[in-house]
Amino acid sequence: MALVRSIDSSEIVDDCAYGVLGKSQFYVGLEKCIGDLRGMLLDKDVSVVGAQSMGGGGKTSLALGLCNDPQIKEYFHENVVFITVSQSPNLIGILETMWEKIGGRKKQEFQNLEDGHKQLQQLILRQPKSTLVILDDVWSRIHLENLLFEGPAYKTVVTTRDRSNIPTTQTTRLYQLPLLCKEDALSLFCFWAFGRTSIPSTIDANLVKEVQAECGGLPLALKVIGSCLRGEPHDVWERAKDQISRGESISDYHKKGLIKLLEISIDSLDDVARECFLDLGLFPEERKISADALLDIWVYVRNLQWHNAFSILSDFASRNLLNLTGNPWSRVAISYGSASELYFSQHGVMRELALHLGSQDGGDHRKRFLMPRKEASLPEKWEMLNHRACDVQLLSIQTGPMEAKHWFQLNFPETEALLLFFTSNEYFLPPFLKSMKKLKFLMVFNYGTKRATIKGLDVLSSLTQLKSVRLQRLIASPVLKQSKEISSLEKLCLSLCEGFEYVSTFNSIKLRDFNLDHCSSLEEVPLSFCYMPSAQMWSISNCHLLKMLPDDLGNMNSLRMLRLSALPGLKELPASIGKLERLECLDISSCEGLRGLPEEIGQLKKLTDFYMRDCSRLMSLPRAVCELTSLNLVICDEKIGKQWLRAKNISIPELRVEIVETHFSLEWLGD
Known part of the structure; x- marks a missing residue:
């Protein structure tokens, strides 16, 4: 059982040129704490x-x-599972992930929490191997009770802001993480x-x-202000x-003091970058979201050029205002305006x-309006907005299941995202979508364990300004059918979706960027996806059942x-x-x-x-590669790199061949 790859800091490569920061191995001031925790x-x-800790x-x-502690690795033999729980967790999804990671089996679909807990408990009791599960950022005692298990060699570490979340039993210990001492705080700041x-x-x-002293011994403050x-x-x-x-002062665990201190970290931002930073509040914390x-x-609402927007994103990462992770060799895609x-x-x-x-924006004229915590339906206070026009530019909502009757009669005529x-x-999509005549960006993101069926799709046909649609964990066909009626649509991204049958061609719209990712049930590409006459960027990735591509792929002669x-x-x-x-960039990495x-x-x-890179069965190149005289860069493994060097000597003198070590794909969308 391998360590969950998305948290192994040794495998995430920093790429400072693009602000891509992985999990640092630098644990200044935490060495003693790690030792204390290990001992317990x-x-x-x-x-x-x-x-x-706070x-x-x-x-x-x-x-x-x-x-990453050597003694922990030796004791558990890499049977370590790291899971971020967060404030609004998908508990069934977490149990299914634990089933897959602990048992090394195909992900199970549980009927409910009770069923999932019972099956996982039985699995753990049958497994004699030492296993460590780390549950990071637990907010609720009730959530935690659904994620704790017993086993002869099974142990759990829980991180939380509230000590009352940890049960008090004979086999439980509580470790209160202290603030850093002056010496360690200065080292971390430096x-x-x-x-x-x-x-x-x-x-x-x-x-x-003096500056460091004002940050106290709180690691986040030292990290952000220092950066x-x-x-x-x-x-x-x-x-x-x-x-x-x-x-x-923040030395007394005072959250308002920490917020006040961190305000300093964005004071140097110009007005545009500041607005971009405030947009981060639209997304849930501790969730990995596509950049x-x-x-x-920022492009469609803030009207920034893509590369200027990416510069701001990189700057935020370098300042530690956000964490930016992913493929360390993504610079090729970035040069083409893609951060997929x-x-x-x-x-x-x-x-x-x-x-x-x-x-601090005021009243109905605020720029952003959001429901930050997941609830069964809309908050009652939103009923005050019934039949009123709200001049909100960006709107973010988190709920459970929604039917048409659950939505209030809201009106957002100025909303663009x-x-x-x-x-x-x-x-059920909110009926007030019809009022969003200026909408340019739509994201529908399902945290559930199963693909969701979307209803109320007829509202999409009225969105004449819509530029970008991003869908996650949905039954795709009904949405795609309606999307084809959106003549302004430029970008379409489908992640963890299924159900692509009966999708007709996209000839009627000027779709420029198409992205299909982690669609695990996809066995063949619908022909309709190969009829996007305006497409310049076309991507299919992490679809493990896909065995062949249609000949119709050659119809997209606008692809770059x-x-x-x-x-x-x-x-x-x-x-x-x-x-x-017209193709300028081709990526076939990890097509093993x-x-x-x-x-x-x-x-x-x-x-x-x-x-x-990572095309392990690709043993030779056709002679025709010598005709690729415009080729500037090839990134590949060593065995095929030697053949590219021969092609360089024959007919491609300007070619740069970059040899990379084997790299295992990280499933950054896994929750």
């Missing part, structure tokens, strides 16, 4: 250890450090401010110590010290900061970028790929079953970037 955990009489106190870093654990000799040491001051001149440091000193979703809002391989998440406290600052998050097998990534069942590329005369390339690939005269 390895006590034979202990089955559950709770680690408690938000931003380093609980997740402590848990990650425990995962790491983020200067990239080293001490103050450089060229820097005013007293000023650095935001990195590379800044002396006067910016002086100004930051004065601003921070006027805030409240393209955020960028679409990157995912962002935000610390709960940073989201609270965005919400706090965003709430709508984000719907829910957990249900059926979901084609991504066929992590399709292990794909045996060959269609010969018609040679018809893609691909045995060869067609000779017709030599017809791609404009191809400049070829991305083909």
